[in-house]
Amino acid sequence: MTVFRGLKAVLFSCAALGALAMPAHAEDTQYDWGKFPGYTLKVKLIGGTQYEKLYTRIAEWEKATGAKVEIVSSKNHFELDREIKQDIASGSITWCVGSNHTSFAPQYGDLYIDLKEVIPETTLAEFVPGTLASSMVDGRLVQLPRVTDVSNLYYQKELYENADNKAKYKAKFGTDLAPPKTFDEFKQQIIFFANPPNLYGTAFAGKDEGMTGRFMEIVRANGGDMFDANWNPTFNSQAGLDALQWFIDIYNAKAVPAGTVNYTWDDIGQAMAAGTLAVDLDWPGWAAFFNDPKSSKIAGKIGLAVAPVGTAGKRGGWSGSHSFSVTKDCDNKPAAVSFVTFLTDYQSEMMEARAGNLPTRTKAFADVVDEFKKDNNTYMADMFATWEQSLADARTPPLVPQWIEVSNVIWPELQAAIVGQKTPKDALDTAAEKAKQIMEDAGVLK
Amino acid sequence: MRFFTSRLSAPFVLLLPAFLIIAAVILIPLIFSLYTSFTAYRLVQPASLWQWVGLRNYIRIFSDVDFWWAFGRTLVFLTVALNLELVLGLCIALLIDKITTGQRVIRTIMMFPMMFSPILVGFQFKYIFNDNVGLINNAIQSLGWTDVTIPWLVNAWTANLAILVAEVWMSTPVFAILLLAGLMAMPRDPVEAAKVDGCNPWQVFRHITLPFLMPFVYIAMAIRSLDVARAYDMVKIMTNGGPAGRTELLWTLIARVGYQDARMGVANAMSYASILLSIYFTYYFFRKLASARASLGSMA
Numbered sequence: 001m002t003v004f005r006g007l008k009a010v011l012f013s014c015a016a017l018g019a020l021a022m023p024a025h026a027e028d029t030q031y032d033w034g035k036f037p038g039y040t041l042k043v044k045l046i047g048g049t050q051y052e053k054l055y056t057r058i059a060e061w062e063k064a065t066g067a068k069v070e071i072v073s074s075k076n077h078f079e080l081d082r083e084i085k086q087d088i089a090s091g092s093i094t095w096c097v098g099s100n101h102t103s104f105a106p107q108y109g110d111l112y113i114d115l116k117e118v119i120p121e122t123t124l125a126e127f128v129p130g131t132l133a134s135s136m137v138d139g140r141l142v143q144l145p146r147v148t149d150v151s152n153l154y155y156q157k158e159l160y161e162n163a164d165n166k167a168k169y170k171a172k173f174g175t176d177l178a179p180p181k182t183f184d185e186f187k188q189q190i191i192f193f194a195n196p197p198n199l200y201g202t203a204f205a206g207k208d209e210g211m212t213g214r215f216m217e218i219v220r221a222n223g224g225d226m227f228d229a230n231w232n233p234t235f236n237s238q239a240g241l242d243a244l245q246w247f248i249d250i251y252n253a254k255a256v257p258a259g260t261v262n263y264t265w266d267d268i269g270q271a272m273a274a275g276t277l278a279v280d281l282d283w284p285g286w287a288a289f290f291n292d293p294k295s296s297k298i299a300g301k302i303g304l305a306v307a308p309v310g311t312a313g314k315r316g317g318w319s320g321s322h323s324f325s326v327t328k329d330c331d332n333k334p335a336a337v338s339f340v341t342f343l344t345d346y347q348s349e350m351m352e353a354r355a356g357n358l359p360t361r362t363k364a365f366a367d368v369v370d371e372f373k374k375d376n377n378t379y380m381a382d383m384f385a386t387w388e389q390s391l392a393d394a395r396t397p398p399l400v401p402q403w404i405e406v407s408n409v410i411w412p413e414l415q416a417a418i419v420g421q422k423t424p425k426d427a428l429d430t431a432a433e434k435a436k437q438i439m440e441d442a443g444v445l446k
Numbered sequence: 447m448r449f450f451t452s453r454l455s456a457p458f459v460l461l462l463p464a465f466l467i468i469a470a471v472i473l474i475p476l477i478f479s480l481y482t483s484f485t486a487y488r489l490v491q492p493a494s495l496w497q498w499v500g501l502r503n504y505i506r507i508f509s510d511v512d513f514w515w516a517f518g519r520t521l522v523f524l525t526v527a528l529n530l531e532l533v534l535g536l537c538i539a540l541l542i543d544k545i546t547t548g549q550r551v552i553r554t555i556m557m558f559p560m561m562f563s564p565i566l567v568g569f570q571f572k573y574i575f576n577d578n579v580g581l582i583n584n585a586i587q588s589l590g591w592t593d594v595t596i597p598w599l600v601n602a603w604t605a606n607l608a609i610l611v612a613e614v615w616m617s618t619p620v621f622a623i624l625l626l627a628g629l630m631a632m633p634r635d636p637v638e639a640a641k642v643d644g645c646n647p648w649q650v651f652r653h654i655t656l657p658f659l660m661p662f663v664y665i666a667m668a669i670r671s672l673d674v675a676r677a678y679d680m681v682k683i684m685t686n687g688g689p690a691g692r693t694e695l696l697w698t699l700i701a702r703v704g705y706q707d708a709r710m711g712v713a714n715a716m717s718y719a720s721i722l723l724s725i726y727f728t729y730y731f732f733r734k735l736a737s738a739r740a741s742l743g744s745m746a
Contacts, residue, residue: 196595197595206689258595262689415689431739
């Protein structure tokens with residue numbers, strides 16, 4: 001039986017992707033994506049300006065393969081996630097390709113096929129190894145990574161170059177004013193810069209997975225983690241308490257807008273672009289936006305620095321990738337696999353990288369930096385160099401189906417501590433108790 | 447067989463399609479969702495649909511403090527929003543009823559807020575009340591009234607107030623339009639007679655206009671109570687039930703549990719608690735409607 005399955009996988013791989021076995025280098029525009037004349041490939045893709053530019057390439061794939069692509073759904077990722085869960089519930093998986101994400105992927109069970117079985121190793125070898133590893137769930141490659149996220153610091157250069165600021169900072173703390181290397185320094189500086197309501201030190205995503213994720217990042221930077229090896233919640237440790245205290249301290253010092261507990265990424269990005277934040281620990285996708293005079297008051301005045309380290313002397317490196325997956329029920333898997341490989345090929349990756357997103361193919365990293373240097377765009381070239389450093393420390397959230405559910409019991413408790421409704425210990429103990437119940441109910445807790 | 451050939455069968459046969467449609471689109475989904483509230487049903491694990499857990503979901507939610515807070519908050523929100531919308535809607539309807547020129551234009555303008563999607567209204571008020579770049583804080587700071595930033599969407603009172611303002615802004619026209627319809631349908635003779643008998647405007651309003659409007663008030667209340675009890679989109683956008691659950695209403699909690707956490711069995715148990723609330727309010731307003739109609743009849 002195993003031999004039969006193995007043989008079936010090999011035959012399937014050959015039939016489906018014989019053409020894909022060619023090197024997937026983008027320079028080769030004659031790349032053969034297979035022929036699927038008359039076939040309509042149904043896809044559910046993440047929508048939104050920053051994601052849709054890539055979809056302009058779909059016409060190329062259609063021309064090359066003779067197939068048509070029907071985008072049956074184009075929504076933000078949270079709505080798409082809800083829709084996919086409803087499709088699973090109703091058993092109506094009538095589509096072939098879906099946008100996915102490292103944080104979401106573990107929830108979907110066996111909805112998606114193992115791409116390792118159908119994509120040649122030579123192609124997979126061109127992806128950043130760590131990014132590819134993060135795309136696995138239970139040893140199965142359920143998603144092909146498209147762009148990667150990891151946070152670093154954006155800061156207003158003028159504030160750091162201001163002679164008065166430098167002198168005051170030196171007098172107060174005895175050290176030179178320079179972008180923070182630790183979270184303690186980060187806290188010290190954002191409190192120093194804060195001059196509300198005109199300028200805040202920073203802002204953080206205060207709800208949803210944004211809050212839990214940033215907390216997790218600092219917990220890990222402090223040497224702790226969210227769970228132990230047996231899936232017991234451990235974030236109510238000293239590392240967790242210190243991480244939560246970091247948020248409480250900057251909140252109480254009014255170094256962040258009071259409304260930050262309701263902010264998500266857009267609110268923070270807009271506030272930074274409006275020049276009302278001194279420093280912003282944020283994703284790479286904002287780099288081009290912040291430096292565009294049409295959208296940002298701080299264009300041309302932005303500094304970039306690697307994310308700070310915690311008390312354990314390491315970076316949390318909270319990271320994840322947007323990706324594409326192929327459904328198990330797809331009626332034409334070869335076409336679907338060809339499509340997701342096309343959307344993550346070298347040319348697609350270069351297109352994403354030119355817009356400021358971190359590509360997932362190793363070669364695209366180096367090539368886009370060369371391109372930016374040739375165009376004298378040192379800001380974007382520096383951005384890639386900075387972000388590449390952080391990728392070395394990148395870590396995903398726990399890849400278990402229960403992660404989003406656990407996150408949903410953590411962030412309201414973090415908020416309660418930040419706004420002074422609970423003590424940090426009470427908040428974290430309550431969250432840990434609820435998280436433990438979720439893991440017990442799921443039968444995961446050993 | 448004898449039944450189908452009898453004279454009585456005709457109404458049943460004619461109504462059968464209606465019964466079948468109602469059963470298909472309302473009854474079966476309701477029974478099915480009630481069933482799922484007794485299971486461990488998780489959206490992403492279809493097999494869990496058949497995992498019977500008895501009253502476990504109900505016991506869990508009834509012993510869950512967060513659920514009761516959301517339930518209580520929804521009740522208070524519903525009561526305050528409905529009463530505010532009624533009072534404001536009534537004032538607007540009375541004012542518009544007095545206008546002789548341009549009434550149609552004003553009626554159309556008045557209905558604008560109803561035309562916006564609750565999501566758009568949520569975004570609009572989220573930015574109006576934003577503490578950093580929000581309109582209100584910028585206005586009061588520019589006017590020199592304060593240089594302190596007010597965290598409207600953070601403080602427990604002001605956050606709920608902000609959501610209430612958004613809700614009232616969007617939905618007061620529903621009351622206004624229904625009550626205006628009532629005013630326009632009202633016979634003028636009793637009003638004229640009362641004036642001739644020496645009643646002042648307040649007495650006319652209190653003893654003639656208001657009793658006549660009460661059936662319209664209760665119809666509006668019944669419709670709006672169902673809507674407000676399902677409040678979700680606006681709250682989701684403005685605060686997502688936070689911070690620290692301070693603005694959590696039943697449906698933001700249910701949506702989180704059902705769709706984000708995928709625990710549909712538990713979410714359905716919560717929904718049934720919410721449906722009971724809606725049934726109670728509908729029953730209450732329909733009883734009031736019946737008594738208002740009866741009282742109008744006795745007046746005639």
